[in-house]
């Protein structure tokens with residue numbers, strides 16, 4: 699059985715479901731633009747991913763042509779659509795206590811320090827990483843104000859919104875102990891069953907702000923005892939990685955630690971950082 703729809707609705711339905719063309723030229727332009735704005739290098743095999751993510755923007759804006767979308771974007775360098783474009787093309791995969799071997803190293807480092815212990819989570823995504831850092835520090839140093847602080851940033855404003863809200867599905871917290879779960883999260887009830895929320899006492903010690911690692915200067919409350927820059931450098935080319943690492947140097951205390959992702963190797967990139975443990979770096983002796 700077919701149902702006939704009024705003309706306007708038929709064309710709207712078509713626009714919502716029809717596969718649009720993404721030409722080589724438009725794909726290459728998208729790659730150039732995200733590289734210029736965020737440093738992200740998109741390989742050819744990411745074409746379907748790019749299509750799927752950006753086609754949602756086109757549909758939201760009522761456009762049926764990538765060329766028109768790009769013209770609209772480039773016509774105004776300050777348009778809010780740029781942020782939506784960036785948010786669409788970042789990959790935000792993360793997890794609580796991801797790369798678990800880093801957390802005992804952090805606890806050990808923090809235990810030895812007096813004064814306020816400060817960490818920067820430089821690609822914080824939806825908050826799992828900075829809250830894992832906060833839980834580690836709360837377990838190690840307590841939650842008295844002034845003892846520690848986590849500063850968390852990301853280029854993607856949408857993930858930062860989720861991070862600030864601090865609401866997660868309970869099953870995402872399976873790497874936490876029952877005590878950590880109890881101490882640092884509240885369980886949702888009724889319509890919020892299955893969800894948990896970070897307790898205010900912990901959330902007060904984590905600050906979120908937008909920051910592009912391509913910025914020539916970082917407006918952050920450093921210097922830090924530890925910088926977590928994990929699983930973001932893999933999206934950048936070598937020159938961008940080197941520039942970022944150079945900008946980290948003044949943001950790290952002389953005996954501070956820089957934590958990288960499992961497939962990121964910083965010691966072959968710049969002389970300023972030396973490997974101290976599995977994907978953990980410190981300032982090289984002559985720089986510290």
Ligand SMILES: C[S@@+](CC[C@H](N)C(=O)[O-])C[C@H]1O[C@@H](n2cnc3c(N)ncnc32)[C@H](O)[C@@H]1O
Pocket residue numbers: 735736737738788789790791792793796820821822823824827851852853854857909910911912927928929930933959
């Ligand atoms: C795969 S997630 C990694 C999250 C977390 N660090 C972890 O290891 O689980 C990468 C994050 O880097 C962010 N990102 C990409 N380009 C960036 C840039 N130029 N400046 C700051 N953050 C960026 C993305 O928005 C994304 O949230």
